[in-house]
Amino acid sequence: MKKQNVRMQQPAMDRRTFLTALGFGGVGLSALIAAAGNLLYLKPAVDYGPPSVIRAGRPEEYKEGIKEVLEDQRVVVVRDKKGFAAISITCTHLGCTVRTSDAGFECPCHGSQYDNDGFVTGGPAPRPLDWYQVSVAPNGELEIDKSVTVAPGTYFKA
Amino acid sequence: METPTQPADGGSGTPTVIASEAKQSRAVLFGRNVYRSLFRYGKLPVDAEGQSYAVFNNLFLHIHPVKVSRHSLRFSYTLGLGVIATALFLVLTFTGIWLMFYYFPSATEAYGRMLDLRSAVDFGFVLRNVHKWGAELMVLVVILHMARVFFTGAYKPPREFNWLIGIALLLLTLGLSFTGYLLPWDQLAFWAITVGTSIAGYAPLLGPPLRKFLLGGDVVGQEALVRFYVLHVVILPGLLSIFLAVHFWRIRKDGGLSHPNDNDPPLNGGSR
Numbered sequence: 001m002k003k004q005n006v007r008m009q010q011p012a013m014d015r016r017t018f019l020t021a022l023g024f025g026g027v028g029l030s031a032l033i034a035a036a037g038n039l040l041y042l043k044p045a046v047d048y049g050p051p052s053v054i055r056a057g058r059p060e061e062y063k064e065g066i067k068e069v070l071e072d073q074r075v076v077v078v079r080d081k082k083g084f085a086a087i088s089i090t091c092t093h094l095g096c097t098v099r100t101s102d103a104g105f106e107c108p109c110h111g112s113q114y115d116n117d118g119f120v121t122g123g124p125a126p127r128p129l130d131w132y133q134v135s136v137a138p139n140g141e142l143e144i145d146k147s148v149t150v151a152p153g154t155y156f157k158a
Numbered sequence: 159m160e161t162p163t164q165p166a167d168g169g170s171g172t173p174t175v176i177a178s179e180a181k182q183s184r185a186v187l188f189g190r191n192v193y194r195s196l197f198r199y200g201k202l203p204v205d206a207e208g209q210s211y212a213v214f215n216n217l218f219l220h221i222h223p224v225k226v227s228r229h230s231l232r233f234s235y236t237l238g239l240g241v242i243a244t245a246l247f248l249v250l251t252f253t254g255i256w257l258m259f260y261y262f263p264s265a266t267e268a269y270g271r272m273l274d275l276r277s278a279v280d281f282g283f284v285l286r287n288v289h290k291w292g293a294e295l296m297v298l299v300v301i302l303h304m305a306r307v308f309f310t311g312a313y314k315p316p317r318e319f320n321w322l323i324g325i326a327l328l329l330l331t332l333g334l335s336f337t338g339y340l341l342p343w344d345q346l347a348f349w350a351i352t353v354g355t356s357i358a359g360y361a362p363l364l365g366p367p368l369r370k371f372l373l374g375g376d377v378v379g380q381e382a383l384v385r386f387y388v389l390h391v392v393i394l395p396g397l398l399s400i401f402l403a404v405h406f407w408r409i410r411k412d413g414g415l416s417h418p419n420d421n422d423p424p425l426n427g428g429s430r
Contacts, residue, residue: 042371049375094356096349109353 052147059142067100083155086144087118088130117152128152221406223414230415239303246296253289263387265380268343293335300331312416320408323401330398337390352378
């Protein structure tokens with residue numbers, strides 16, 4: 001059955017194997033590209049969420065020593081001697097909303113505790129509460145950019 | 159005594175009677191053909207070969223092997239958990255499709271639609287509650303089914319691949335449970351999914367992109383609701399149906415439910 005041509009070297013791969021590999025390889029590669037395209041399609045390209053830059057009223061509306069919770073924006077505006085700060089009230093553990101307590105903040109979901117500057121004092125939270133960048137908008141209102149975090153203890157002087 | 163098939167006048171029937179009889183017999187023949195085309199096996203089978211043939215040629219019965227070991231027919235062996243899980247999936251599919259007539263995956267509409275289903279729509283509260291409690295029960299039954307398979311050693315060769323299919327079915331069941339939990343769009347749903355997707359975000363490397371993929375953004379909002387809805391009503395049930403078909407097929411191909419070798423002595427010492 002096996003006819004060997006003595007004058008020819010036996011090829012490393014015969015034609016049938018090569019064409020089969022080419023065919024399956026092509027189909028496999030196409031499938032991979034199609035899968036990657038579908039995944040890219042599902043990756044959120046446009047952010048339809050709430051805007052990250054919010055206005056929080058005029059600076060003089062805040063008395064010194066106040067902690068004003070803006071529940072819908074999930075941020076607390078703090079004013080003390082050093083100036084203004086906007087601290088996130090989204091727990092860094094699993095995203096619940098923290099509430100103010102005598103010591104600072106506490107999370108009702110799993111008991112994380114934070115001090116007044118948002119540093120963790122107890123519970124499962126892995127890192128301090130985020131501090132957002134505060135500035136003054138052209139119309140004189142406080143502007144909080146929730147997409148920009150600043151180091152804890154960074155106050156804005158209005 | 160006359161048999162009912164004989165003409166009443168003793169055999170000397172007029173041509174009209176014969177014509178009507180022929181007409182009737184054509185109709186009977188047609189009806190019989192229709193019946194035969196639907197149910198290939200006419201009479202109820204009485205012998206073993208006929209019974210095997212009847213099971214083999216029926217789409218709904220051929221889910222069973224042609225021969226079932228009498229060991230696996232003992233109710234206390236399986237407790238019927240797999241069948242119960244399948245039945246619950248069917249119930250959830252039908253109640254779910256019915257709920258889709260009124261539910262709307264919109265951040266402003268969804269909660270109100272859910273309340274309407276509970277209070278205004280006729281039998282809406284029945285469908286919603288059957289769907290809800292059936293879903294809770296299905297998670298429980300699937301886990302119990304898995305425990306049964308483990309304790310009876312039914313995961314062992316040649317059934318080890320079907321155990322893996324079963325794992326996929328468990329994960330799909332949990333996925334359906336999780337995605338369905340957001341749809342009422344109440345406080346419980348919102349915070350459960352906030353916490354749940356945050357947990358997913360802790361997974362190394364794949365966690366943050368997975369969270370973003372599920373939510374369609376950074377927070378639980380309209381995008382998350384639509385994504386969970388599509389996953390819940392189309393993608394996950396579709397995948398589950400495919401895996402379910404493979405699961406059943408493998409049961410047959412692996413020789414039916416796990417059972418002692420038929421040559422082994424009976425476990426209870428009694429007669430076979």
